[in-house]
Each structure stands twice: as C-alpha cells, then as structure tokens.
Amino acid sequence: MPPGADTPEMERHQNSVTRTPLNSVVVQRRSKSKSYRLSYRSCLGATSRLCFTPALTARRLNTSRRAPKSHNITEKVNPEKLALLVKTEWQLSYVSPLYQFRHTQLKSYSRQLSAFIAAEKQQGLAVEVEGPQKTFRVSFSLVQGMAESDDDAETVLIQIHSKPLFARQDEPQRPVWSGWLTCINGNPDYLRSLPKDFICLPLFGSSGAEALTTLVKSWFQQFFDCCFGPLEISHTCLQWLMALWTNCHTESSIQHLKMIWTLPVVPPLQVTYTVNSEDAWELWSSVRKEKEKENKAGEMAKDEEENSIDIEEVTGFMQGLKSHFYRHFRLDLSAGSLDQVSTALGSAKYKGRIKISNSRYMITTLTLLTECALLKMPI
Known part of the structure; x- marks a missing residue:
C-alpha cells in the first residue's frame, strides 16, 4: 500500500581504552609550509602502501550494510558527554x-x-x-x-x-x-x-x-x-539515512518522514514532502518483503537476509515515494535534488549538517558518515 498521508508544501525562492600507543609523544609545532602530502611521503617513502589501499581506490559507498539495531549507548558512554553530542546540529568536515x-x-x-x-x-x-x-x-x-x-x-x-x-x-x-x-x-x-x-x-x-x-x-x-575539507551528505547518503531511520520505526517511532527537494526551474522550486510514519513504514516493509521473496528463491540464509539492507531496497523505497508524489501532483522529483531529510531520530542536510536526536541509533548514523568522510579524503 503506498503512502497516503503525505502533505506537500511548495514555495518558490531565489536562493573503553585509549586507542593510541601508550608511549607519550610531545608534539612539536611543525613548519607551516610542510604539507600533509609531503609529511606522508617523508614518513612513508615513495612506495607507500597507502597508494594501493582498497579504501582509497574503490571510492564508492557500500552497496549493503547491516540493518540498524537499538544500542543503549548510555551504558558505555558518559551521559553528560553523550548529551553534548545529541540534539545539537553539527557542521561536518572530513579530516585526513x-x-x-x-x-x-x-x-x-x-x-x-x-x-x-x-x-x-x-x-x-x-x-x-x-x-x-x-x-x-x-x-x-x-x-x-x-x-x-x-x-x-x-x-x-x-x-x-x-x-x-x-x-x-x-x-x-x-x-x-x-x-x-x-x-x-x-x-x-x-x-x-x-x-x-x-x-x-x-x-x-x-x-x-x-x-x-x-x-x-x-x-x-x-x-x-x-587537512580538512567540507563533507557534503550526498543524495545517495541522504537516501540511506531515510531507509535506515525508517527501518527503526517499530522500535522507536520516526513520527514522520520529511524530505525537502529543489527542482531546477526559474526561480527554483522548493518542495517539502512529508509522509506519515505508518505509511512510510508500510512502503518500506513492502520493499523488504520483496527482497525476502528473492532471497528465499536464492536460498540465502535467513539471518543474513534479515540483518542487511541493500542499495536496491533503498532505491526501491525512494522510487515508491517519488511515484506516489507524481501520481498526486504531477511533479517528477527525479528531476530535482534531495537537499534534506528528517525524522524524529535525526535530520541531515546536503550541505553537511547533521542532527542526531536519538542516541540509540547514533552508531548507525556515524558509521555511514565515517564511511563518507573516508571516501572524501584526498588520495
């Protein structure tokens, strides 16, 4: 059953243990002119194996990842420090x-x-x-x-x-x-x-x-x-976040699934597309069931099937949302760009701003963003 309680709004606009070696090293101020790339070469030599690391050569997001599970992170992390990380909007960068x-x-x-x-x-x-x-x-x-x-x-x-x-x-x-x-x-x-x-x-x-x-x-x-650089949250990453957060709905209600799209017309058309949480979950469940049927036909292990989400499911979920919107409003969102997604679990913007509103799924979100940061680093 496709989503039925969505509300579009459109407006035009013009614009543990320490994980470093125990031997303490006092870091002296290094020459300003010495670049990151030069320091790598001086330490590793011209034949550094870093040049051949799979993470640097296969520069694309994983096409499959584990389905998110609720983590009671307060059992491991200091609650006061955790409170500083949650419910604040952060501007993201990558750092080498x-x-x-x-x-x-x-x-x-x-x-x-x-x-x-x-x-x-x-x-x-x-x-x-x-x-x-x-x-x-x-x-x-x-x-x-x-x-x-x-x-x-x-x-x-x-x-x-x-x-x-x-x-x-x-x-x-x-x-x-x-x-x-x-x-x-x-x-x-x-x-x-x-x-x-x-x-x-x-x-x-x-x-x-x-x-x-x-x-x-x-x-x-x-x-x-x-070196630092801006970390945009790409169209694909935003779709992954939508799917991962929606998958958590039965454990922690997402309350809504909100997307903001920009369509390339003059002046640009901004579309706010909000889907009721139950409708989003019903669509997501139907996509997951299709995968389950395919996996049974292929005799895949049940545990493996239940604990992973594939990019095909993510794109199928997105296509279902876009098709429903087109049937009602005759606007093809595929022609535009996804700029922002949000649920009760968090929000993310293309320009690299993230807000995590529920600590139980923080690890899932930060795992995806860590992957994005590693892929953005210069070779």
Missing part, C-alpha cells in the same frame, strides 16, 4: 590522518590550543565571538565507549569556554564552541595500512562561531600535518 596525535596528551593539547587562540586574538586574527570576550579556555576530553572495532580510535571532544568582557568576577565561563573527531566502524583495510605515527579520526563535527572553527582547524593543520 593526524600525525603524532596522542590521546594521552589531551591536557597538553588543551593548553596549546588555548595559547594559540590567545595569540591569534592578540594579533587581531580572531574575530570577537558573541560580543567581546575576556579569554578562551579550551578542554580536550575522551569520549570512551563509542569505538565499535579494535581499529577505531576513541572519539575526542573539544570545548571552548569563555565569558563576556564585562561579566562579574564570579560568573562562570560558558561554552561558546564545541567540536568532536570520531571514527566509527572505519574501513579496516585502510586503518591497518596507516603507520603507527598516524591516527585516523576522519569525521569532524563543529557547532559554534565559524571564526573559532577556522582557528581550531588551523591549529590541527599546523600541529598534526592534516
């Missing part, structure tokens, strides 16, 4: 492997980044954030319990605190910027190919003033010979 980054040196990094921001501010390079600020205090901390495999490095949380210039002396500093670096279920072939001096935390999220984001990235690039 960090040279000589050590999880055992986080206190030192806190002091170094604080001093770096103060020096840049003194030179007039750091713009004021939410009005004049006295000083900035930086804190690096470990978010243990999120790593899913032995090859994943533990997640690192960064916070910048400050208080207004004319604040009372007893007034506490408040957070003005937050960020994190993570690797969840990273490609094992790629991670194992890295030499021991490189730590891979490819997914970077930030929330706060862009000026502070720029400073944090600049500090990482200078101290760890890495």
Whole structure:
C-alpha cells in the first residue's frame, strides 16, 4: 500500500581504552609550509602502501550494510558527554590522518590550543565571538565507549569556554564552541595500512562561531600535518539515512518522514514532502518483503537476509515515494535534488549538517558518515 498521508508544501525562492600507543609523544609545532602530502611521503617513502589501499581506490559507498539495531549507548558512554553530542546540529568536515596525535596528551593539547587562540586574538586574527570576550579556555576530553572495532580510535571532544568582557568576577565561563573527531566502524583495510605515527579520526563535527572553527582547524593543520575539507551528505547518503531511520520505526517511532527537494526551474522550486510514519513504514516493509521473496528463491540464509539492507531496497523505497508524489501532483522529483531529510531520530542536510536526536541509533548514523568522510579524503 503506498503512502497516503503525505502533505506537500511548495514555495518558490531565489536562493573503553585509549586507542593510541601508550608511549607519550610531545608534539612539536611543525613548519607551516610542510604539507600533509609531503609529511606522508617523508614518513612513508615513495612506495607507500597507502597508494594501493582498497579504501582509497574503490571510492564508492557500500552497496549493503547491516540493518540498524537499538544500542543503549548510555551504558558505555558518559551521559553528560553523550548529551553534548545529541540534539545539537553539527557542521561536518572530513579530516585526513593526524600525525603524532596522542590521546594521552589531551591536557597538553588543551593548553596549546588555548595559547594559540590567545595569540591569534592578540594579533587581531580572531574575530570577537558573541560580543567581546575576556579569554578562551579550551578542554580536550575522551569520549570512551563509542569505538565499535579494535581499529577505531576513541572519539575526542573539544570545548571552548569563555565569558563576556564585562561579566562579574564570579560568573562562570560558558561554552561558546564545541567540536568532536570520531571514527566509527572505519574501513579496516585502510586503518591497518596507516603507520603507527598516524591516527585516523576522519569525521569532524563543529557547532559554534565559524571564526573559532577556522582557528581550531588551523591549529590541527599546523600541529598534526592534516587537512580538512567540507563533507557534503550526498543524495545517495541522504537516501540511506531515510531507509535506515525508517527501518527503526517499530522500535522507536520516526513520527514522520520529511524530505525537502529543489527542482531546477526559474526561480527554483522548493518542495517539502512529508509522509506519515505508518505509511512510510508500510512502503518500506513492502520493499523488504520483496527482497525476502528473492532471497528465499536464492536460498540465502535467513539471518543474513534479515540483518542487511541493500542499495536496491533503498532505491526501491525512494522510487515508491517519488511515484506516489507524481501520481498526486504531477511533479517528477527525479528531476530535482534531495537537499534534506528528517525524522524524529535525526535530520541531515546536503550541505553537511547533521542532527542526531536519538542516541540509540547514533552508531548507525556515524558509521555511514565515517564511511563518507573516508571516501572524501584526498588520495
């Protein structure tokens, strides 16, 4: 049965354990002119096996992935730190492997980044954030319990605190910027190919003033010979998120499935397409049943069939939604671009903004985004 309770709105517009070596290494400030690519070559030589890593040569998303399962992540992760990650919209970037980054040196990094921001501010390079600020205090901390495999490095949380210039002396500093670096279920072939001096935390999220984001990235690039780049959430990734979140409906109601499309007309036409959760689930279930029939015909193992989702199911689900919309409104969404998807479990935008609203499915979402970040890194 196709979705029947969708409501279109259209408007025209003009626009655990520390996973780094235990031997502490104090990272010295490296030459600004030394590039990430040069540091790789100097450490690995011209015949580096990184050049032949499958993760770098087969640059496409997986066509099959495990169906999401509910994780009571609060049993493993500090609830206070988890609360900082959930229900905040993050701007995503990818970051190349960090040279000589050590999880055992986080206190030192806190002091170094604080001093770096103060020096840049003194030179007039750091713009004021939410009005004049006295000083900035930086804190690096470990978010243990999120790593899913032995090859994943533990997640690192960064916070910048400050208080207004004319604040009372007893007034506490408040957070003005937050960020994190993570690797969840990273490609094992790629991670194992890295030499021991490189730590891979490819997914970077930030929330706060862009000026502070720029400073944090600049500090990482200078101290760890890495590079950052924007991480868009592609049309295919948005479709995967729709399918994965809808698959969770029986355990945690998605409440709605909302899509925002942009059609290439003049001026651009923006279409908001909202589907009732039960209708979305019914369509998704029908797509899954079709796969089950095919698998039985092919004598596949039942457990394997139930625990995986294939790209054919994702595209079938999307095609069903688009066909239903066309029957009612005579608009072919295939001609446009999918810019945003959202459910009660989270929201994602093509421009690289993600909000995770339910911690039970955070691992599923971050696994997909980690894969996207690894594929975006320069070869």
